Amino acid sequence: MGHPASVFVASSRIEAPAERVFAFHEAPGALERLTPPWEPVEFVERPANIKDGARAVLRVGPWPFRMLWILEHRGYVAGREFSDVQLSGPFRSWTHTHRMTPLSPSACTLEDRIEYELPFGAPGDLLGGWYVQRKLKRLFEFRHRVTAQAVRES
Numbered sequence: 001m002g003h004p005a006s007v008f009v010a011s012s013r014i015e016a017p018a019e020r021v022f023a024f025h026e027a028p029g030a031l032e033r034l035t036p037p038w039e040p041v042e043f044v045e046r047p048a049n050i051k052d053g054a055r056a057v058l059r060v061g062p063w064p065f066r067m068l069w070i071l072e073h074r075g076y077v078a079g080r081e082f083s084d085v086q087l088s089g090p091f092r093s094w095t096h097t098h099r100m101t102p103l104s105p106s107a108c109t110l111e112d113r114i115e116y117e118l119p120f121g122a123p124g125d126l127l128g129g130w131y132v133q134r135k136l137k138r139l140f141e142f143r144h145r146v147t148a149q150a151v152r153e154s
Helices: 018-026 121-153
Strands: 006-014 041-045 055-060 067-077 081-088 093-104 107-117
Touching (some): 018 093, 107 121
Antiparallel strands (some): 006 107, 041 055, 055 067, 081 093, 093 107
């Protein structure tokens, strides 16, 4: 019997068409733009694109606890959604789905849904669950703000 995954969802109305928001995520350098300056992330291998099978290799965490995080893109639906699935890294499991849902021709909802399991099962949740949720909330407030600003400028 597996440990139930934790879920984090960030959702924002973005004043731009879903396709433009998707194109921003698909553009070269998007991951760097969406990484806050306070996050200790090094890009070891950048994915060629966000289509199924493309991989990103990151070095994450503060020294001396840095570790490789290998993610694979899956579930690519042009103009609408894609996911990053952890192949190896700091979590027991991690699936991050990026979804752009049209609200009108000029606005959409950007939703980031993350299903994850921390290492060490229930004790890991107890000790780290609140920390991960707080960290994700701050990260995605930054990412949604950067996205909204970037698509207004484009």
